Amino acid sequence: MTDPLPLRLFNSLTREIAPFDPIDPGTARVYSCGPTVYNYAHLGNLRAYVFTDTLRRTLGWAGLDVTHVINITDVGHLTSDADVGDDKMEAAARAQAKSIWDIAAHYTEAFKANIADLNIIAPSEWTVATDYVPQMIDFAKSIADRHCYELATGLYFDSTSVPDYGALAGGRDDAANARIDPVEGKRHPSDFAIWRKSPPGEQRQMEWDSPWGKGAPGWHLECSVMSFDRLGHPFDIHTGGIDHREIHHPNEIAQNQAYCGCTGASPAGFTPQGFTGARWWMHNNFLVDRSGKMSKSKGGFTTLFSLQDAGVHPLAYRLLCLSAHYRSELEFSGEIVATALTRLKRLVMAVEGLRAHAGEPTADLAAVHPRLKDELTGFDAALREDLNTPKAITHLEAVVAMKKVPAPDKLAVALKMDAALGLKLATITRADLRVAPKDAAITQAEIEAELDRRKQAREDKDFAASDAIRDALIARGVEVMDGDPLRWEWRVALGG
Ligand code: AMP
Numbered sequence: 001m002t003d004p005l006p007l008r009l010f011n012s013l014t015r016e017i018a019p020f021d022p023i024d025p026g027t028a029r030v031y032s033c034g035p036t037v038y039n040y041a042h043l044g045n046l047r048a049y050v051f052t053d054t055l056r057r058t059l060g061w062a063g064l065d066v067t068h069v070i071n072i073t074d075v076g077h078l079t080s081d082a083d084v085g086d087d088k089m090e091a092a093a094r095a096q097a098k099s100i101w102d103i104a105a106h107y108t109e110a111f112k113a114n115i116a117d118l119n120i121i122a123p124s125e126w127t128v129a130t131d132y133v134p135q136m137i138d139f140a141k142s143i144a145d146r147h148c149y150e151l152a153t154g155l156y157f158d159s160t161s162v163p164d165y166g167a168l169a170g171g172r173d174d175a176a177n178a179r180i181d182p183v184e185g186k187r188h189p190s191d192f193a194i195w196r197k198s199p200p201g202e203q204r205q206m207e208w209d210s211p212w213g214k215g216a217p218g219w220h221l222e223c224s225v226m227s228f229d230r231l232g233h234p235f236d237i238h239t240g241g242i243d244h245r246e247i248h249h250p251n252e253i254a255q256n257q258a259y260c261g262c263t264g265a266s267p268a269g270f271t272p273q274g275f276t277g278a279r280w281w282m283h284n285n286f287l288v289d290r291s292g293k294m295s296k297s298k299g300g301f302t303t304l305f306s307l308q309d310a311g312v313h314p315l316a317y318r319l320l321c322l323s324a325h326y327r328s329e330l331e332f333s334g335e336i337v338a339t340a341l342t343r344l345k346r347l348v349m350a351v352e353g354l355r356a357h358a359g360e361p362t363a364d365l366a367a368v369h370p371r372l373k374d375e376l377t378g379f380d381a382a383l384r385e386d387l388n389t390p391k392a393i394t395h396l397e398a399v400v401a402m403k404k405v406p407a408p409d410k411l412a413v414a415l416k417m418d419a420a421l422g423l424k425l426a427t428i429t430r431a432d433l434r435v436a437p438k439d440a441a442i443t444q445a446e447i448e449a450e451l452d453r454r455k456q457a458r459e460d461k462d463f464a465a466s467d468a469i470r471d472a473l474i475a476r477g478v479e480v481m482d483g484d485p486l487r488w489e490w491r492v493a494l495g496g
Pocket residue numbers: 033034035036037043044045046047048073239240241242243244284285286287288293294295296
């Protein structure tokens with residue numbers, strides 16, 4: 001291959017794609033806003049982590065050594081994006097009559113299970129917000145005099161005390177400000193709480209002593225503190241869903257500016273907006289369904305667990321995410337994910353065939369057939385142009401479909417590409433993709449056993465027995481798919 005192209009990424013700060021230039025050559029330090037663990041992650045939330053995983057894999061693909069931190073928000077995220085309403089964790093604990101710690105432990109574990117099922121590489125480190133409260137108080141103390149003011153309800157950050165407040169959001173308009181509920185005494189609509197005092201006479205499950213009284217940290221403070229603590233400042237890339245571009249991340253940036261005293265002109269080498277804590281801010285767009293943006297507070301959302309219960313392998317959802325660019329909205333429906341599952345089956349079937357018959361993959365990628373090399377070059381260019389996974393997948397598909405090239409070369413190139421896409425093509429089988437719906441009238445093991453019996457009957461030329469087994473399966477909702485072009489063999493109707 002020719003010399004690799006530079007890795008180019010879209011920076012939400014400048015709204016431009018530019019070559020990625022790590023602070024320390026050869027490394028990339030990345031922080032991703034993590035889940036608020038008061039409920040299960042929905043598929044939209046998980047899209048955010050398929051995106052960060054793609055970013056992480058692409059940074060690795062480009063030769064960088066990646067340190068990736070994802071936080072767990074177990075305190076501070078309010079039911080409203082503004083500074084009123086309840087802490088989501090407190091509200092969930094009350095509703096479920098459990099301790100916050102139990103709620104956090106349960107949903108953290110569920111989230112990590114989702115991450116593993118989607119073949120998302122675990123971060124180098126998970127940081128948990130409640131482990132960082134003393135550091136948050138120290139951070140708040142260091143900026144309080146110059147940037148904050150105290151009200152009866154908490155310590156508030158004066159958003160006019162830093163230059164270019166809200167630049168990341170492209171300037172906050174009146175409509176956005178109007179969405180922020182007023183708090184009595186707040187000097188400007190965009191000011192935000194960095195410490196919330198416990199209401200007098202009310203005991204919260206989670207509260208800490210502070211110079212401003214008993215209370216809990218603000219959500220924005222968490223990410224500033226944990227990212228700086230684990231990655232130093234500035235670090236390379238900060239990620240989140242596009243909703244964070246409007247409030248959460250501008251507020252983090254304001255705190256970062258205040259903390260570093262970098263409130264004047266831009267230090268050389270930083271973004272046009274000056275010091276922002278991270279040099280690159282990257283945001284994935286929303287997963288939407290017919291009712292609009294999928295959201296936890298709206299309820300009725302789809303989780304990965306419910307998708308699995310309906311008989312869809314989680315990697316089909318991963319492939320669906322990869323088949324759209326991360327900055328585009330992506331629509332979700334049962335039919336759309338079923339199409340992704342079929343696309344995945346085709347890939348898995350092709351690579352499984354290569355694994356079975358090609359022998360060892362060609363060790364030296366420089367030695368593969370020129371047409372395969374061209375596909376690899378195209379794949380590389382697609383990834384390096386702001387993670388263009390939809391295009392990258394078409395190169396992988398072209399590789400597995402290519403005729404008259406050596407199979408070991410094909411296998412080597414397909415597996416190399418999959419290291420960036422994470423579809424587990426090195427190990428997964430068609431049988432793994434066959435997930436029986438949870439409420440099916442028959443278990444997967446029973447189906448397999450019946451099909452083995454039927455195979456034996458056919459080998460014995462006992463066609464009456466073979467037909468009887470087939471009819472019995474059909475009666476129990478199993479479609480027996482003889483001669484299926486994907487050699488799928490059987491299927492239980494989704495959700496049925
Ligand atoms: P939360 O658990 O609500 O704090 O959100 C976790 C991550 O999911 C954040 O980065 C959000 O910006 C992101 N997110 C929330 N809803 C969606 C959605 N419908 N599509 C894509 N990302 C989302």
